[in-house]
Amino acid sequence: MKNRSTILFSTLTAMLLVLFVVDLVFGSIHISPSNIFDIIFNRNNGSIESEILLNFRLPKAFTAIIAGASLSIAGLMMQTLFRNPLADPYILGVSSGASLGVALITMASAMLPAMLVNSGWAMIISAIAGASVVLLLVVGVSFRVQNAVTLLIVGIMFGTIAGSVVSILQNFSNPDAIKLFVMWTFGSLSAVTWNYMQVLLPVSLAGLFMAFMLHKKMDGLLLGENYARGLGIKVIQTRFLIVVATGLLAGGITAFTGPIAFVGVAIPHIARGLFKTSSHRILLPASLLSGASLLLICDIISQIPTYTLPINTISSLFGAPVILWIILKKK
């Protein structure tokens, strides 16, 4: 069993590295791996190739890795907390909050100067604000309720309310504003420049760090909250920390890239299937590696047509059949 894990981890790591390079190679123009090496290590700058690689493809590939890792870990935590295989990082309403924030800034900001609205930061800040508001509400509720299922319902209700407000806003908006918002909901890995990365990376790392610190407590939660208490785990405190970590991971990513469906719900299942375990000490790094790889694959696929496809569509279109296959194979 130990051996199997070692082999799998090495394979996943190697796969991630290969995919990372492949993701850098393909795109509107082909940059060969040796060129990539040249540009990165010899600082062969000035050319269009180096411009594309350093300021476009490299941050995009890093974003794919961070997003894949964060969403998968967040999904794993939600599935453990709610003991529900269908839970995903957005189940607490974080992405609905973010989309409400973005909807407000894109569609209801006729009074704001156009320059501010069109700058990238405005969308990101409003997404973070929306996600944080919902997260704070859910955290507040998490201290008051006895069991996690109530929390689930609260998250879904917040999500529904946010969704309704977004619909109302759409109803009263002009087509340009609606298009801007819809584009955001498609998700985009290329929106993250090095500037944004300086904010995104620390937020995601903080969330990942919390997740790894909680691994033993999450193991205990697998038996249900009562058994977890019986094993000496402070359930309410743990629940609070899980919600905060998920908020950082899912909220942070959604703010910068827009919602990316499916990765968060699917990857934990793939990790469990591969490693045949439910121990979070294995599942956390396994989800991290598989999630990062999957999103790189999605990004590579989205580059194949001349016009780049939205990442949210690709992740759902190519990911959902994978999950179906896994579930049916298990039967």
Added chain:
Amino acid sequence: MPVLKTNSLSIGYTRKNKKLLVQSALSLTLRAGELVCLIGPNGTGKSTLLRTLAGLQKPLSGKILIDQQDITVFSTHKIALKIALVLTDRIDVENATVYDIVAFGRLPHNNWWGNRHKSDNGLIREAIQMVHLERKIDECFCELSDGERQRVMIAKALAQDTPIIMLDEPTAHLDLPNRVDIMLLLHRLAHKTGKSILLSTHELDLALQAADRIWLMSNEGVVNGVPEDLVFNGSFNKTFESRSYFFNADNGNFSMNYPMTGKVWVTGNKTRMYWTLRALARAGYMVVPEAETVINITENSWIVKDAEFHTIESLLNHIDTSL
């Protein structure tokens, strides 16, 4: 030697700052190496008492002492080193083998990173041996029967290595052979390991046979004692008093109060007597010595006057029509 003691303990719930008292002034003792069964009608607070003693909910007032220390002020972690739990909650852990589930019992002993000590493996295997599941150690928990699952959870509690184990209705959902099995197992474990084991159950007859001591819970409080003493002093009858059934002190079972319509007398074969009497009671016949109808039980039939019957059914039909 007392392991756990309660001092004027009040249990119940606090809802919107109002206290809902379930039981009060409880002074109970758990001793080492003893199996204690907590029984009583529904709604008297068995689960509340168990949850309170296990630290899953706070008492309204009073103290719970383990080794002379009040555990109501203990952290969840410190309680987990004293009391191991077996609950009725459904376990649904993907990919987990029997070993993995039992290993959960070591969680309170591990450091935050969850590293197992070298001795952990031995304790886990020993616990699995004690519940006789060595052969299933690497099998998926999901493939076990209900009885085996319950034994795994008991092994988890053993691996937790606490002086006290508490079980909430460990025999619910099990068939009769498994119910007997689990009770005997717990009885043996209590005596062999010196742990005190407290369980709640609805299985009166099993509890009477297996328990070293019974906590009999009713709305008037908790009576505790050796099972037979509680039978003799009428505590059982008082607790389970009802119009439709009575506690039969002869066999430790509940018997129904059937409306009586006729009188018969029965003599003969001892082994068939019990079942014949049961059938007659159900059909509404009181068995009295001076009755006119006399049923004589032979090796393989029943004789009433000159007529011979080979099934209870034909016998009952006959006396129904002739009486």
